[in-house]
Amino acid sequence: MSDAAVKQNTVFVRPASSFWGGETPVAVVVFLGLALLPLFAGGYPVYILPQYLLFGLLALSLGLLWGFAGIVSFGQAAFFAFGGYAMGLVLQAGLGPEGTWLAIAVATLVGGLLAGISGYFLFSAGVRATYFVLITLALSIIAEQVAVSQSQITGGWNGMFVDRLSLGFGPLGEVALYQDVAAYYFVLPVVAAVYFAARALTVARFGKILVGIRENEDRMEALGYQPWVYKTVAFSLSGAIAGLAGGLYASHSNFVSPSLAGVLFSTEVVVWVALGGRLSLFGALAGGVLVSALSNYLSSIAPQYWQLIVGLVFICVIVFFKQGLAGLFADLAAHMLPRRPGGQRHG
Amino acid sequence: MAELLRTSGLTKRFRGLVANEDIDFSLDAGAVHCVIGPNGAGKTTFLSMISGHLPPSAGTISYKEKDITALSVAERARIGIGRKFQTPTVFENLTVWQNIELAVLRPGGSAGTPAAKIADVLEAIRLTDEVDTLVRHLSHGQRQWLEIGLLLGNESELLLLDEPTAGMTAEETAATGELVSRLARERSLSVIIIEHDINFIRDLRAPVTVLHLGRILKQGPFDVIAADEQVREVYLGS
Numbered sequence: 001m002s003d004a005a006v007k008q009n010t011v012f013v014r015p016a017s018s019f020w021g022g023e024t025p026v027a028v029v030v031f032l033g034l035a036l037l038p039l040f041a042g043g044y045p046v047y048i049l050p051q052y053l054l055f056g057l058l059a060l061s062l063g064l065l066w067g068f069a070g071i072v073s074f075g076q077a078a079f080f081a082f083g084g085y086a087m088g089l090v091l092q093a094g095l096g097p098e099g100t101w102l103a104i105a106v107a108t109l110v111g112g113l114l115a116g117i118s119g120y121f122l123f124s125a126g127v128r129a130t131y132f133v134l135i136t137l138a139l140s141i142i143a144e145q146v147a148v149s150q151s152q153i154t155g156g157w158n159g160m161f162v163d164r165l166s167l168g169f170g171p172l173g174e175v176a177l178y179q180d181v182a183a184y185y186f187v188l189p190v191v192a193a194v195y196f197a198a199r200a201l202t203v204a205r206f207g208k209i210l211v212g213i214r215e216n217e218d219r220m221e222a223l224g225y226q227p228w229v230y231k232t233v234a235f236s237l238s239g240a241i242a243g244l245a246g247g248l249y250a251s252h253s254n255f256v257s258p259s260l261a262g263v264l265f266s267t268e269v270v271v272w273v274a275l276g277g278r279l280s281l282f283g284a285l286a287g288g289v290l291v292s293a294l295s296n297y298l299s300s301i302a303p304q305y306w307q308l309i310v311g312l313v314f315i316c317v318i319v320f321f322k323q324g325l326a327g328l329f330a331d332l333a334a335h336m337l338p339r340r341p342g343g344q345r346h347g
Numbered sequence: 348m349a350e351l352l353r354t355s356g357l358t359k360r361f362r363g364l365v366a367n368e369d370i371d372f373s374l375d376a377g378a379v380h381c382v383i384g385p386n387g388a389g390k391t392t393f394l395s396m397i398s399g400h401l402p403p404s405a406g407t408i409s410y411k412e413k414d415i416t417a418l419s420v421a422e423r424a425r426i427g428i429g430r431k432f433q434t435p436t437v438f439e440n441l442t443v444w445q446n447i448e449l450a451v452l453r454p455g456g457s458a459g460t461p462a463a464k465i466a467d468v469l470e471a472i473r474l475t476d477e478v479d480t481l482v483r484h485l486s487h488g489q490r491q492w493l494e495i496g497l498l499l500g501n502e503s504e505l506l507l508l509d510e511p512t513a514g515m516t517a518e519e520t521a522a523t524g525e526l527v528s529r530l531a532r533e534r535s536l537s538v539i540i541i542e543h544d545i546n547f548i549r550d551l552r553a554p555v556t557v558l559h560l561g562r563i564l565k566q567g568p569f570d571v572i573a574a575d576e577q578v579r580e581v582y583l584g585s
Contacts, residue, residue, distance in 0.1 A: 205452055212449040215438040222398070222436070223501050224424035224453040
């Protein structure tokens with residue numbers, strides 16, 4: 001086929017997704033809005049939002065895995081909590097403000113390595129679907145038990161105190177995050193940067209391959225791919241993001257305890273992502289932020305019934321909006337904006 | 348023509364059942380070859396051993412004079428062996444473009460713009476008008492062609508086509524025959540086709556191997572095979 005003919009064809013056979021299409025403009029607007037928030041609101045919202053954003057980051061870690069590779073993990077809380085413990089232990093070593101960067105890196109690496117090692121053995125052995133879910137459930141139980149039993153390191157049920165971060169910039173000095181506004185302006189760009197990096201990854205070759213594996217793993221193998229390698233990398237990345245979120249969360253809330261590693265919290269993460277929309281990274285992120293905020297609010301006004309209310313909302317969304325809130329908004333946008341032929345799974 | 352594929356003493360047993368026994372088969376580069384036989388003759392098992400989906404119980408498979416018997420499905424795909432399954436195995440929830448793109452992006456693929464390669468494949472399988480269509484909305488015949496397109500995008504040199512006209516209309520069957528002939532002629536691809544449609548096989552004018560009870564019963568040109576008493580008795584039924 002001649003170049004001219006190819007060019008003519010590629011006018012309409014455009015790639016189905018691009019970084020700046022779909023959800024990215026929405027995410028840009030929301031992050032910019034959040035960046036302006038401390039100018040108009042102070043006090044509790046500025047204190048608590050970074051923690052919700054970090055829950056959102058944890059949800060994003062599962063969204064990347066579940067939405068794109070089709071892998072459901074009930075082990076995300078384990079990586080989150082171990083990231084928190086790693087952050088606390090490195091900070092306790094007293095390496096000073098420069099050591100803070102090391103603590104952040106170690107928290108991320110611990111989550112990534114735990115996921116990478118378990119993923120390697122599970123995926124290379126051909127463990128799939130329900131069996132993988134069950135093993136990640138066991139992973140959460142093991143992580144919680146380790147956190148309880150190794151009390152000389154972790155503090156057991158009493159948990160571990162983790163100090164707020166103080167970032168060293170060499171000769172330029174240091175920036176302490178003891179003030180809520182400073183912590184806010186550190187966490188927000190980190191969450192935004194991880195989101196945009198993950199978004200870029202999902203529209204790149206790697207993300208497309210993950211979608212192929214989600215849709216038909218056997219066909220991908222027959223096309224020359226080794227799905228277990230991509231799944232292991234995706235699980236490692238997901239664990240690393242969860243570890244980073246856990247490390248920053250522990251520092252921001254000054255505390256990490258075994259319950260953060262457990263099955264209950266892991267299940268909450270799955271609920272966040274399902275509600276937010278597993279096929280959208282921003283949906284997963286927003287699900288983590290909004291549902292954890294809603295849970296917190298409901299637990300303060302209806303301490304005995306809040307889990308029941310969240311459960312009912314979960315059932316309604318699963319029954320009526322299988323693609324979660326992101327799917328609902330995408331459908332609304334599709335009705336309001338001019339339609340294009342065909343369909344896209346990820347815009 | 349140089350030899351592309353050779354199987355020697357290829358045998359597959361499922362416990363007590365012998366699905367393929369002692370199959371010696373060779374295919375030249377750029378050749379089209381049909382495999383026919385009654386249900387249960389071992390045709391799909393034969394293709395599955397070549398594509399790596401089933402390990403042989405005995406015998407060897409060589410491709411471009413290299414022993415590939417121990418290679419995995421993915422490794423065989425990367426050296427150019429592409430499999431089209433009996434039921435179209437495509438990405439139902441993705442668009443036609445996205446399907447071909449996944450084939451084009453495979454590890455170790457040749458250099459070049461993916462968009463140009465995808466456009467080329469879509470042209471070859473006549474699906475340029477369906478580029479943004481979700482595959483689950485395609486007709487059965489179009490899905491069969493799309494799966495052949497996956498093999499083209501994957502740069503397969505040996506196409507293993509398992510009943511490519513199953514469930515097709517007469518027009519679609521004729522178009523599929525034309526497509527296979529064109530791919531062999533214009534792209535020098537080698538093709539092994541399992542088919543039941545005798546008219547389709549006749550029109551291809553390709554050599555035929557008849558399998559019966561897991562063994563090769565006869566090999567030769569279609570006219571000779573069609574006139575063979577033994578073949579007529581076990582397969583053609585007259």
